[in-house]
Amino acid sequence: MRRLGRRFYSRYTPDVARDMVGAILVRELDGVVTSGRIVETEAYRGADDPASHAYRGRTRRTEVMFGEAGHAYVYFTYGFHYCLNATTETRGSPGAVLIRAIEPIEGVEVMRERRGVEGLRQLTDGPGKLTKAMGIDLALNGEDMVVSRKLYLCEGDPAGPVETSVRVGVSVGRETPWRFFLVDNPFVSRGGTHNYAEQARGAKKGSSARSQ
DNA sequence: ATACTGATGGCCT
DNA sequence: GGCCATCAGTATA
Numbered sequence: 001m002r003r004l005g006r007r008f009y010s011r012y013t014p015d016v017a018r019d020m021v022g023a024i025l026v027r028e029l030d031g032v033v034t035s036g037r038i039v040e041t042e043a044y045r046g047a048d049d050p051a052s053h054a055y056r057g058r059t060r061r062t063e064v065m066f067g068e069a070g071h072a073y074v075y076f077t078y079g080f081h082y083c084l085n086a087t088t089e090t091r092g093s094p095g096a097v098l099i100r101a102i103e104p105i106e107g108v109e110v111m112r113e114r115r116g117v118e119g120l121r122q123l124t125d126g127p128g129k130l131t132k133a134m135g136i137d138l139a140l141n142g143e144d145m146v147v148s149r150k151l152y153l154c155e156g157d158p159a160g161p162v163e164t165s166v167r168v169g170v171s172v173g174r175e176t177p178w179r180f181f182l183v184d185n186p187f188v189s190r191g192g193t194h195n196y197a198e199q200a201r202g203a204k205k206g207s208s209a210r211s212q
Numbered sequence: 213a214t215a216c217t218g219a220t221g222g223c224c225t
Numbered sequence: 226g227g228c229c230a231t232c233a234g235t236a237t238a
Contacts, residue, residue, distance in 0.1 A: 042230070044230075052230090075230085077230070078229065078231045078232080080231070080232070081231050081232070083230060098230060100230085117233095126231070126232070127230070127231075128231045168230070169229085170229095171228090171229090
């Protein structure tokens with residue numbers, strides 16, 4: 001497996017987000033490997049993107065988004081969950097790609113233990129779920145995924161059409177279709193539970209019906 | 213199937 | 226003090 005290099009990340013964020021669908025996310029912790037294929041991402045930029053943490057400029061939290069591309073941006077949200085991003089663009093131009101869902105490949109049993117749920121699908125079909133399944137927290141914020149042995153991305157094939165939609169769980173910037181996901185993949189998150197996410201006029205329902 | 217809610221803490225006005 | 230780039234549980238149909 002070939003690891004994704006600096007050049008991959010150092011581009012216009014929505015392009016990186018689209019190309020990350022199909023890539024393999026690998027996490028090594030205490031000699032245990034967990035990995036999965038990325039099936040859903042979202043792009044966040046800076047001053048042109050009101051939904052982005054970096055919209056209002058540099059703060060302690062968003063510092064990594066302004067730094068070199070290819071680093072992990074991990075943040076804590078809703079008092080409980082961590083979310084994992086890969087930084088993009090160039091120094092001084094903030095950007096990050098949120099990894100929203102993966103399809104498990106390696107370490108399924110470990111993921112089950114860390115998550116405390118049984119169903120394969122529920123293991124990693126959301127941004128907060130996959131970080132818990134992979135043991136990702138603030139200790140990895142700023143990690144350079146181009147060289148790290150703990151956290152990195154490898155080339156992979158989406159093996160199917162990639163669709164776009166409005167981003168999940170944001171109340172502003174809803175005119176920008178910067179969510180990218182694999183059509184009909186069962187591990188794509190179902191789009192959040194908050195009503196306001198679908199209240200904007202013209203919002204379409206998620207295209208993939210899921211059962212079981 | 214959709215709708216709503218509680219948990220819980222950091223970040224920013 | 227209000228708002229979250231969330232999740233799991235419960236209620237309702």
